[in-house]
Amino acid sequence: MAAHTGAGCAPSGSWDTMEDVNEPWVEPSPTATALLLLGRGGDPATERGVECPGDLPAPSDPDLVARAAAAKAALGDRVFVLGHHYQRDEVIQFADVTGDSFKLAREAAARPDAEYIVFCGVHFMAESADILTSDRQKVILPDLAAGCSMADMAVLSQVETAWELLQDLGIAGETVPVTYMNSSADIKGFVGRNGGVVCTSSNAKRALTWAYEQGQKVLFLPDQHLGRNTAVLEMGFSLDDCVLYDPHKPGGGLTPEQLRDAKMILWRGHCSVHGRFTLDSVNEVRERVPGVNVLVHPECRHEVVTAADQVGSTEYIIRAIEAAPAGSAWAVGTELNLVRRLALAHPDKQIMFLDRAVCYCSTMNRIDLPHLVWALEELVAGRVVNQITVDPVTAHQARVALDQMLALP
Numbered sequence: 350m351a352a353h354t355g356a357g358c359a360p361s362g363s364w365d366t367m368e369d370v371n372e373p374w375v376e377p378s379p380t381a382t383a384l385l386l387l388g389r390g391g392d393p394a395t396e397r398g399v400e401c402p403g404d405l406p407a408p409s410d411p412d413l414v415a416r417a418a419a420a421k422a423a424l425g426d427r428v429f430v431l432g433h434h435y436q437r438d439e440v441i442q443f444a445d446v447t448g449d450s451f452k453l454a455r456e457a458a459a460r461p462d463a464e465y466i467v468f469c470g471v472h473f474m475a476e477s478a479d480i481l482t483s484d485r486q487k488v489i490l491p492d493l494a495a496g497c498s499m500a501d502m503a504v505l506s507q508v509e510t511a512w513e514l515l516q517d518l519g520i521a522g523e524t525v526p527v528t529y530m531n532s533s534a535d536i537k538g539f540v541g542r543n544g545g546v547v548c549t550s551s552n553a554k555r556a557l558t559w560a561y562e563q564g565q566k567v568l569f570l571p572d573q574h575l576g577r578n579t580a581v582l583e584m585g586f587s588l589d590d591c592v593l594y595d596p597h598k599p600g601g602g603l604t605p606e607q608l609r610d611a612k613m614i615l616w617r618g619h620c621s622v623h624g625r626f627t628l629d630s631v632n633e634v635r636e637r638v639p640g641v642n643v644l645v646h647p648e649c650r651h652e653v654v655t656a657a658d659q660v661g662s663t664e665y666i667i668r669a670i671e672a673a674p675a676g677s678a679w680a681v682g683t684e685l686n687l688v689r690r691l692a693l694a695h696p697d698k699q700i701m702f703l704d705r706a707v708c709y710c711s712t713m714n715r716i717d718l719p720h721l722v723w724a725l726e727e728l729v730a731g732r733v734v735n736q737i738t739v740d741p742v743t744a745h746q747a748r749v750a751l752d753q754m755l756a757l758p
């Protein structure tokens with residue numbers, strides 16, 4: 350399994366400038382730790398942690414922007430570049446469309462004429478794009494080390510062990526598996542062949558409502574926080590209705606009675622970036638910036654979401670900031686690249702990061718301009734590099750769970 354550390358964090362030397370509505374956003378200086386996390390090295394024993402097989406352009410090459418533009422122009426309509434909201438500016442400038450993981454997968458599916466889909470995001474997103482596009486199309490991830498630490502927290506063998514436990518207890522038949530989009534194709538395939546559904550942070554309530562019409566319990570993978578926040582804050586369950594299954598403990602660390610009594614069995618997974626925000630972060634910013642609106646992603650911890658003013662997906666966060674009145678103050682709890690771009694795009698509003706530590710998603714940041722230039726130039730030369738493919742059986746089963754999501758009322 351790839352070891353994705355997820356968050357690349359450092360104390361912010363520029364916090365004060367972030368909160369001054371009259372001061373421009375200042376890019377924080379990365380620390381040695383951040384540089385290490387963003388480096389080119391990888392674990393040769395894993396699928397995703399590998400070196401690029403070709404020669405990467407040097408990051409210092411002053412022609413990188415021109416080279417990317419030239420390669421993209423040479424490919425024309427044969428290539429479609431997708432950019433996730435958490436990507437670096439140097440990459441996002443070449444995206445034909447930006448969005449969250451689900452929007453991007455749908456955008457890829459809506460471009461049947463594009464021979465190459467270059468996915469500037471992370472591995473599970475490229476897998477979803479491969480599942481939703483035709484066999485003729487090739488999905489490319491510019492750096493194979495761009496994984497997701499949350500997706501890595503639910504491995505198929507672990508989930509199958511958990512399911513066998515539920516079968517032994519006689520409760521698998523009443524349990525519906527639901528997986529967040531941020532999971533591997535293997536997990537989506539498991540959910541598809543066991544009558545479940547995929548969800549996003551935008552439609553989690555609808556997916557869970559559907560699931561509870563099919564059964565009495567849900568096994569929610571892999572993000573405990575999205576599952577708990579949706580069940581408790583949107584569906585009226587209590588915290589006691591939820592139990593946390595730890596795949597590293599025998600029996601998930603739960604007794605048979607706990608599993609039998611639970612309505613929501615949460616997998617012990619989380620996002621390394623959103624999981625960093627704490628109640629202290631919320632209290633501290635409220636004290637420092639009177640009247641501030643706290644806006645967070647539902648991957649944040651329950652106590653953070655409960656203390657926030659608004660909660661929603663990245664698309665929701667973008668719309669909320671766009672609709673906010675001039676002069677209003679916002680502390681945003683999501684990935685820093687997006688928060689920084691929102692701050693720069695709305696200089697009339699006071700937008701700050703909901704933490705004193707600067708914290709990027711380190712695996713998202715692996716996709717940099719040298720990797721993008723390399724992938725595009727290889728395509729121009731007729732060589733397909735870093736193609737992401739999902740085997741047909743898994744793709745079919747995952748497609749069942751994705752189609753179930755698309756069919757949600």
Ligand code: SF4
Pocket residue numbers: 355356435471496497498499500531620621622623684710711712713
């Ligand atoms: S920000 Fe997204 S890609 Fe990065 S670790 Fe969190 S869920 Fe995974």
